[in-house]
Amino acid sequence: MPVPKKLEAVAHPGKGAAHPARPQTSDLFERLRLDILHCRLRPGSRLLFKDLRKQYGSGLSPLREALMRLVADGLVALEVNKGFRVAPVSREELIDIANTLFELEAIAIRLAIEKGDDRWEGNIVARFHELSKRSMFTSGGTLDEEWQARNVAFHEALYAACGSPLLLLFCRAVSERYSRYRRLWDQQAEPSRNVAREHEQILSAVIARETDAALSLLKKHRSRTTTGILNHWVEPA
């Protein structure tokens, strides 16, 4: 007679739903992280345990743990004995993040171009293809989430072969924080820009192993997005 297996964790119960299986701390971390990155939790807003507990259906300890990890990731700010807040945003930080992201990616791409093999190239082409199949904005005029994900995947593929796990980790961490800023203001399409073409040019330069050209193109690409965000900036109340 088959013995009942262990319980499978249910992923993301709806916000008000009960919690049949006790949510693991890692789940909680992921959920909070996504809620911050997707700006469902607004920058600077307080994170009250009372509310969080109700919202995420969890006890104090797992919440505290998850928040602590987010503090280390720079997504949550902590003042001792005064509680947690969603990390605030500022023009200065956006600029810092954007510059640092470019510098880190520049290193990684340089290394990847040195070391990358055919498999690496193939992966870039695949990610580019997937990205090109999707349009940047939804019919409603907001940024398409799936496009966002594929965009990140494409950029990561460019330097996946850099050979440094640590560097990849940093790139991802900064890229995440950058994407939060992008989502903050659902920037409208800028007709003067052809993002797909920019991606294609970067792809070509990387595959051709033309490091300087690739980095120059990437820099322009990134800085266009960044100034786009800065132009639509509205001071957070």
Add this chain to the structure above:
Amino acid sequence: MPVPKKLEAVAHPGKGAAHPARPQTSDLFERLRLDILHCRLRPGSRLLFKDLRKQYGSGLSPLREALMRLVADGLVALEVNKGFRVAPVSREELIDIANTLFELEAIAIRLAIEKGDDRWEGNIVARFHELSKRSMFTSGGTLDEEWQARNVAFHEALYAACGSPLLLLFCRAVSERYSRYRRLWDQQAEPSRNVAREHEQILSAVIARETDAALSLLKKHRSRTTTGILNHWVEPA
């Protein structure tokens, strides 16, 4: 990582001592961090709550919090439901850390040379002077802790003016992990090396704003230390 703002930490009460003032979670984090960096907690060893509680005189929640932050910093490894371990070490990781550290410092120094003012230069000279007043090894033949601290301060001064808080954070995080490897094997003095002279040369090149020369010197400086560590490597049981 952020230096504790207020609150003076009572430095390491003896292992069996009572805890007159309840230890704050930040204190605990710092103490654990230092114990790992200084290799008082050996790489790969398990971190049992039962022991930690006795050792640090603290409850479960603060310990868990501190460990979680260390996980995010890469100093502690966590397997869910199987507990915490001191992050293991490996030749591969050392090489990755060393390479990444150099790349990050290279960016930061390049930026600092562009933007640095007289105050920045003055600070470098001051840190170099302090460093040169101290010898690398104690009479007992082990690495001198004060020299270590001043060495870090000197290297940080080189790129303190880079203008990017985020980049500085990353540099510090990687530098810390690197220093753990250095401490693992109290490397003996290598007579063929004149570390003070290497530092002086780097200093001169940076002050003279000769970027390429500075980076080339720094690269040699770092790789000498790294190969030194690798040569004295003994596989951790």
Add this chain to the structure above:
DNA sequence: ATAACAATGATTTTCGAAAATGTTTTTGTG
């Protein structure tokens, strides 16, 4: 003897109550 299974022990993980801390409101005084 060996593999599958059940029972035991060790350890992590979660939970809410209680203590410590910070914030606001109220009260008392010049």
Add this chain to the structure above:
DNA sequence: CACAAAAACATTTTCGAAAATCATTGTTAT
């Protein structure tokens, strides 16, 4: 009325007991 001290409230932070999970050992059947 202004200002300082004190009380009341809200929130974080700590604590150890209890539940869940993993590792180990012992048992039984083939």
